[in-house]
Amino acid sequence: MNIFSKESVYYRLKIEMKIRFVTAFHLGSGMEGEAGSDNGIMTDPNNMPFLPGSSIKGIFRSTVERLVSALRMEKIWACGLQNGLYSTKSCIGGGVAKENKTYHEANKQYQESNGDDISLIEQNCCSVCQLFGSPLTAGRLYIDDAFINNAEDFVLSKRDGVGINRDSGTSMDSVKYDYDVANTGLKYAISMEAQEVTEQEMGLIALGILEWKHAGIRIGGKTTRGLGHAVIEDISVSHIDLSRVDERKAYLLKGEMKRENNVDEFFQEKIDKIIA
Numbered sequence: 620m621n622i623f624s625k626e627s628v629y630y631r632l633k634i635e636m637k638i639r640f641v642t643a644f645h646l647g648s649g650m651e652g653e654a655g656s657d658n659g660i661m662t663d664p665n666n667m668p669f670l671p672g673s674s675i676k677g678i679f680r681s682t683v684e685r686l687v688s689a690l691r692m693e694k695i696w697a698c699g700l701q702n703g704l705y706s707t708k709s710c711i712g713g714g715v716a717k718e719n720k721t722y723h724e725a726n727k728q729y730q731e732s733n734g735d736d737i738s739l740i741e742q743n744c745c746s747v748c749q750l751f752g753s754p755l756t757a758g759r760l761y762i763d764d765a766f767i768n769n770a771e772d773f774v775l776s777k778r779d780g781v782g783i784n785r786d787s788g789t790s791m792d793s794v795k796y797d798y799d800v801a802n803t804g805l806k807y808a809i810s811m812e813a814q815e816v817t818e819q820e821m822g823l824i825a826l827g828i829l830e831w832k833h834a835g836i837r838i839g840g841k842t843t844r845g846l847g848h849a850v851i852e853d854i855s856v857s858h859i860d861l862s863r864v865d866e867r868k869a870y871l872l873k874g875e876m877k878r879e880n881n882v883d884e885f886f887q888e889k890i891d892k893i894i895a
């Protein structure tokens with residue numbers, strides 16, 4: 620995509636924050652656990668629990684989708700690709716039928732222009748699919764894997780679970796299983812970068828970040844049993860305006876970005892721009 624061919628102004632945004640678990644958590648590995656349980660947790664090469672960037676991005680996307688659909692804005696909308704929930708309009712980024720004509724036309728336009736012409740995608744893709752990605756296009760928001768900050772505090776333990784019959788909601792005594800959990804108090808740093816985003820997309824990101832800040836986040840499995848609750852602390856934001864030569868130069872030559880002093884104010888201002 621040639622970002623300077625369009626009239627919109629684009630930004631690059633980097634957000635860093637610390638997260639701290641206020642409960643134990645279980646981010647399942649799908650394999651047997653180190654503590655001898657049936658369900659282990661995801662671990663890094665040092666055998667420490669870690670949070671894959673893709674998992675964090677999925678949680679962030681869900682948060683933004685939920686808020687976008689709750690706010691019922693005119694031009695900004697979410698199809699709910701991730702949750703399959705909100706089908707107010709049909710988005711070609713999400714679950715369209717294979718024979719959908721618009722999907723094929725948009726895809727053809729994109730391929731034949733080598734990614735330069737995305738007008739059909741922009742017209743027919745929801746705001747969330749455009750920012751986070753869909754089967755049609757790659758997203759422009761990246762989140763790194765998060766590794767533990769206080770490895771010395773890590774304690775692995777095993778919990779018993781009871782199988783629940785999903786239809787009746789009752790427990791099935793015959794199905795007993797156990798799973799590993801990482802303890803409360805573990806800390807991580809999350810780093811996300813949004814590339815070539817519009818002012819409007821910064822508003823979407825701001826919505827999600829402020830929601831995380833106020834409500835915390837739920838990570839991993841068994842969250843309905845009180846696991847996986849984390850709080851967000853120390854958010855920092857830096858950005859560059861790609862239409863400004865001085866900012867672009869400083870970034871390309873020295874990796875410099877403008878750091879915001881008042882993060883809350885910055886996010887509030889972006890939100891005000893999308894919510895009239």
Ligand SMILES: [Zn+2]
Pocket residue numbers: 697698699700710711712713744745746747748749753
């Ligand atoms: Zn969509």
